Amino acid sequence: MFLGLTRNIARIPGKNKALQIIQRTKMDQTCAIQSIKACIPPLDDSKHKGQAGRIGIVGGSLEYTGAPYFAGISALKVGADLAHIFCTKSAATVIKSYSPELIVHPLLDETDAVQKISPWLDRLHAIVIGPGLGRESTTFQVVTEMINTIKEKKIPLVIDADGLFLITEKPDLIKGFSSPVILTPNKIEFERLCNKVNGQTGLTQLGRNVVVMKKGAIDEVFSVYPEVQWKSNLGGSGRRCGGQGDLLSGSIATFLHWMLDNIDNINIKTENKDLAAASLSCYAASRMVRMCNEKAFKVKGRSMLASNMIEYIHEAFEELYENK
Numbered sequence: 001m002f003l004g005l006t007r008n009i010a011r012i013p014g015k016n017k018a019l020q021i022i023q024r025t026k027m028d029q030t031c032a033i034q035s036i037k038a039c040i041p042p043l044d045d046s047k048h049k050g051q052a053g054r055i056g057i058v059g060g061s062l063e064y065t066g067a068p069y070f071a072g073i074s075a076l077k078v079g080a081d082l083a084h085i086f087c088t089k090s091a092a093t094v095i096k097s098y099s100p101e102l103i104v105h106p107l108l109d110e111t112d113a114v115q116k117i118s119p120w121l122d123r124l125h126a127i128v129i130g131p132g133l134g135r136e137s138t139t140f141q142v143v144t145e146m147i148n149t150i151k152e153k154k155i156p157l158v159i160d161a162d163g164l165f166l167i168t169e170k171p172d173l174i175k176g177f178s179s180p181v182i183l184t185p186n187k188i189e190f191e192r193l194c195n196k197v198n199g200q201t202g203l204t205q206l207g208r209n210v211v212v213m214k215k216g217a218i219d220e221v222f223s224v225y226p227e228v229q230w231k232s233n234l235g236g237s238g239r240r241c242g243g244q245g246d247l248l249s250g251s252i253a254t255f256l257h258w259m260l261d262n263i264d265n266i267n268i269k270t271e272n273k274d275l276a277a278a279s280l281s282c283y284a285a286s287r288m289v290r291m292c293n294e295k296a297f298k299v300k301g302r303s304m305l306a307s308n309m310i311e312y313i314h315e316a317f318e319e320l321y322e323n324k
Helices: 029-039 066-078 089-098 113-121 137-153 162-169 187-196 200-205 244-261 273-303 306-310 313-322
Strands: 009-011 019-021 054-058 082-087 103-106 126-129 157-159 181-183 210-214 219-223 230-232
Touching (some): 029 244, 029 273, 054 244, 066 244, 066 273, 066 313, 082 113, 126 137, 126 244, 137 162, 162 187, 181 273, 187 200, 187 210, 200 219, 244 273, 244 306, 273 313
Parallel strands (some): 054 126, 157 181, 181 210
Antiparallel strands (some): 009 019, 210 219, 219 230
8 A cells, every 4th residue: 555656646735836736546545544544543432541552652761751751741642551660770850840641661670671571561562662771781781682572472563763773783583573564764774674684675574573764754664575565755844853754653552452452344355464564654654743833833833842843743634533
């Protein structure tokens, strides 16, 4: 689906009257949006707290406390019930001060960290590794062990930011996953990953259950299954503020749980429905976050920050996925 771009263009309103590419794909956007809508849990009394999503964020270090907050709060704002942040001790109090809604576990630099974190993993529907993680070798040792544990527990996984640096160094870590793995590199991270695996064709060798979502002016998904690939540049603006990728990764995690939990509602012909769910979660989050960017930019312009984008999650979600 969404495979390839055409030269069809349309003029969109705005200060610069910019031209934007309109996507023409194997499976049209209407079909994708319908599948996404069919997987979103209704807001009624049929479920209890936790069923709409218990999301884990592994990240947060002395230098980087904002990134895990952005990932966690976006997961909640999209509609997850609970967000757990697994960070270092030095980051925990700061992250907790940002929002009382986040459940913060200062365990990443504990002795026997994985042993202490592992019981919490059993409660989670999806995990994001990377926001604000840092690149300390001791942290990477813990995260390496965590990834192996997540693989054994068959938990869906999203890897971003410094988590991608680790995967680029050790791509075999994500091989053999039976649950979906989503990598979300930006342009530079994507180039590093391609260099490691001998080009874009090497991305398909990362694993049958791995999708790579390249972020940029055009968001694009790569997979060993061509029917789940897509490209899209709808929404967004010329302002690319820090933290936007964290909003995306947290949003993907919530959508990923919903897509997998309602996988029979996905109308995509593929032998790997889990990857169809992963691809749709990337598309759903991409469209929503880019719309948040567009809306916030209209108000804030060059002053726009990721925190401004958060304010538009409900509005963008409603326009995309809840309007009839």
